[in-house]
Amino acid sequence: MSQPNEFNPSQRQPLLIVISGPSGVGKDSVVDALRAMTAYFHFVVTTTTRPPRPGEINGKDYTFVSKDQFAEMIEKDELLEYAVVYNDFKGIPKQQVRYAFDTGKDVILRIDVQGAEKIRQICPEALLIFLTVESEEELERRLTLRKNNQTEDLKLRIATARKELQRIESFDYLVVNKESQLEKTVGTILAIIEAEHHHLPHRKASL
Amino acid sequence: MSQPNEFNPSQRQPLLIVISGPSGVGKDSVVDALRAMTAYFHFVVTTTTRPPRPGEINGKDYTFVSKDQFAEMIEKDELLEYAVVYNDFKGIPKQQVRYAFDTGKDVILRIDVQGAEKIRQICPEALLIFLTVESEEELERRLTLRKNNQTEDLKLRIATARKELQRIESFDYLVVNKESQLEKTVGTILAIIEAEHHHLPHRKASL
Numbered sequence: 558m559s560q561p562n563e564f565n566p567s568q569r570q571p572l573l574i575v576i577s578g579p580s581g582v583g584k585d586s587v588v589d590a591l592r593a594m595t596a597y598f599h600f601v602v603t604t605t606t607r608p609p610r611p612g613e614i615n616g617k618d619y620t621f622v623s624k625d626q627f628a629e630m631i632e633k634d635e636l637l638e639y640a641v642v643y644n645d646f647k648g649i650p651k652q653q654v655r656y657a658f659d660t661g662k663d664v665i666l667r668i669d670v671q672g673a674e675k676i677r678q679i680c681p682e683a684l685l686i687f688l689t690v691e692s693e694e695e696l697e698r699r700l701t702l703r704k705n706n707q708t709e710d711l712k713l714r715i716a717t718a719r720k721e722l723q724r725i726e727s728f729d730y731l732v733v734n735k736e737s738q739l740e741k742t743v744g745t746i747l748a749i750i751e752a753e754h755h756h757l758p759h760r761k762a763s764l
Numbered sequence: 765m766s767q768p769n770e771f772n773p774s775q776r777q778p779l780l781i782v783i784s785g786p787s788g789v790g791k792d793s794v795v796d797a798l799r800a801m802t803a804y805f806h807f808v809v810t811t812t813t814r815p816p817r818p819g820e821i822n823g824k825d826y827t828f829v830s831k832d833q834f835a836e837m838i839e840k841d842e843l844l845e846y847a848v849v850y851n852d853f854k855g856i857p858k859q860q861v862r863y864a865f866d867t868g869k870d871v872i873l874r875i876d877v878q879g880a881e882k883i884r885q886i887c888p889e890a891l892l893i894f895l896t897v898e899s900e901e902e903l904e905r906r907l908t909l910r911k912n913n914q915t916e917d918l919k920l921r922i923a924t925a926r927k928e929l930q931r932i933e934s935f936d937y938l939v940v941n942k943e944s945q946l947e948k949t950v951g952t953i954l955a956i957i958e959a960e961h962h963h964l965p966h967r968k969a970s971l
Contacts, residue, residue, distance in 0.1 A: 563929060565898050565940050687964075691772045722770060730962045733772050745962060752959035755937045755952060757894075 572663045572753055573680055577673035578688030579718030581700040583734045587688065588667045590743045599662040601653045604630065607645035638675040663750060670721040677727050684753050686746060687728040691735050779870045779960055780887055784880035785895030786925030788907040790941040794895065795874045797950045806869040808860045814852035845882040870957060877928040884934050891960050893953060894935040898942050
């Protein structure tokens with residue numbers, strides 16, 4: 558670690574990096590790939606009332622709780638933010654974020670678009686990345702591949718995605734997560750994070 | 765190239781990337797390394813009245829002209845900007861920049877700090893990168909390695925560098941070009957350029 562001095566005024570501050578975007582664009586795959594590639598980040602684990610998808614691990618991918626347990630967390634004011642997403646609740650435990658910043662690492666938070674907008678309000682200096690796909694057909698294809706998805710659910714998710722794409726003005730960066738190009742997507746996100754560490758603070762957008 | 769559409773609103777616009785910083789921080793080495801690594805960029809060639817350093821090629825590193833020729837370029841308004849730097853003139857021919865943008869590539873312009881500030885005024889959307897070194901001792905060491913440098917010239921350059929470091933507020937990014945870490949510096953600059961292509965324009969700093 559270099560000492561800040563007259564000729565080297567840089568300082569590395571941990572970032573809060575929010576990876577968001579409509580359902581089906583690949584947030585989970587991107588976060589998993591980031592987790593697999595480096596130990597530089599701390600990942601905030603979201604609490605949800607939805608049932609685990611095949612292969613998902615409690616406490617790593619999500620913390621899976623009952624609706625009663627979730628209601629208790631709301632009552633005790635233990636959540637930084639929460640939302641109803643397709644009849645299930647998802648929320649960010651405050652405890653998780655506190656712990657994350659204590660690690661001194663950059664913190665990565667995967668969250669849906671409405672959640673990301675709330676994080677922007679709570680933490681204006683957060684780095685918000687909007688993931689999207691190359692086309693509606695591709696989004697439909699990906700959502701269809703998910704098991705348990707009913708036809709009406711699919712239509713709802715596509716309609717929601719279309720609405721959410723109009724809300725990119727809250728975000729800092731836009732990344733198209735193209736089919737079979739996960740590595741490229743992750744490379745772009747790593748480039749954005751590296752760049753952000755060199756961004757002079759006075760040049761950042763005012764909110 | 766992907767077609768912009770509702771689900772993929774991204775568009776790749778060529779960037780004007782300015783690599784600047786005090787004398788001795790390694791602007792030339794960084795630009796040479798970028799040139800050697802990729803064909804993605806177009807490099808603007810600066811015109812100067814200073815004599816070539818060993819190994820410098822006319823028309824690639826700089827266009828070397830006499831003071832009379834330079835005076836003629838000023839009179840004919842052929843320069844985007846020019847400045848006196850340590851008793852020599854340096855300037856950016858308008859023709860060079862016009863040609864650069866016609867290539868459709870990202871354009872890289874190496875320029876001293878006062879020149880970069882003028883570019884910011886002329887082209888507010890330019891991406892300004894300030895290169896620095898890790899310490900004053902390191903800057904002194906690098907400047908001493910240059911042949912033809914007199915002792916008083918060295919002192920002048922260090923004093924100027926100190927002044928210039930106070931002017932980073934015109935710049936977007938700060939990159940410390942550490943000794944023997946040219947590859948890392950270039951990697952950071954490439955990350956900044958990639959990130960900038962994904963930056964949502966409404967989130968950029970207003971000027």
